[in-house]
Amino acid sequence: MPSFLPALVKWIEKQMAHHSRFEDSPFxxxxxxxxxxxxxxxWRDIRAELDTLLEHRDAxxxxxxxxxxxxxITNDNQWKTFFFYGYGYRFDPNCERCPRTAELLAHIPGLKTAFFSILGPRKHVPPHRGPYKGVVRYHLGLKIPSPEDSCGIRVGGQEAHWREGAGMFFDDTYEHEAWNGTDEDRAVLFLDVVRPMAFPYSLLNDMVIKGIARSRFVQDAKGNQDAWEQRFAQLLPRK
Structure with missing residues (x-):
């Protein structure tokens, strides 16, 4: 990450509460x-493509x-992913495997990250904070085991529960944690989108996001995704 970015990120985050186009709050x-x-x-179209992928869950x-x-925050095999976008980079093979999901994602303004997030049975993601307030997180419930209140998320001290076909937006720079208290998988469509801000803060936000996308941790993640895709292609050819 360029040397000027950490200070710029800190300064921009201080402006969010005043210049975002909605109130600064956990949800x-x-x-x-x-x-x-x-x-x-x-959502049912997205769920159908997820179900096909879950036939190969272990992979x-x-x-x-x-x-x-x-x-x-996680070191086991109980938080599975399937990436469509990562900080603006589109992963074409995965989009081709889920064409309806990819079509819907293509209509979303400011989309930066998108993936299926699958929490395995009894998985708990401990309290943590997201890296940057310039994006807003969205979860669309796709596969939520019963009872619904056994799976949940706590953001800034406020608790919520996913429902199939329903979405929730939250600010992941508030401390948050998530859990699946059932014996089945819980799956959501997980998105990060650009936070709407007044000009000129919107321009600065775009600069920071582009800087993060060029950072080593994003580039390394992109390389890991590409390497995994080569292995997965042998198991599940593209449509």
Whole structure:
């Protein structure tokens, strides 16, 4: 990451509460992102493609296998991923395997990261903070075991529970944790989108995001994703 970025990131984050286009809070109203309605209206199409992938669940990469920094919060085989985008980089083979999901993702303004996030049985992700306030996180519930209140997320001290076909937006720079208290997988579509901000802070935000995308930890993750894809292609050819 360029040397000027850490100080710039710190300064921009201080401006978020004043210059974002919505109130600074752990959870964010869906009305701030009207595009989410299309995803939720078509969640069953996304779920169908997820179900096909889950036939090869064990071959899916662990989160820390792609993004090694995640080893701070997970080190087992119970957080599986399937990436479509990572900090703006599109992973074409995975998009081709899930064409309907890819089509819906292509309509989302400011999309930076998108993947299926699968928490295995009894998996707990401990409290942690996201790296940068310039993006907003979205979860679309796809596979939520019963009872729904056995799976949840706590953000900034506020607890919420996923529902199939329903989404939630939150600010991951608040301390947050997630858990699956059941004996089945819990799966969501996990997105990061650019935080809407007033000019000129929006321009500075874009600069920081581009800088992060060029950083070593993102480039290493991209390389790990590409290497995994080569292995997965032998198991599950593209459509």
């Amino acid at each position: 964010i109203p869906e009305s701030a992102f009207p595009w989410s309605r299309e995803l939720e209206d078509n 899916l990469p662990n989160f820390q296998d792609i993004s090694t920094v995640q080893r701070q």
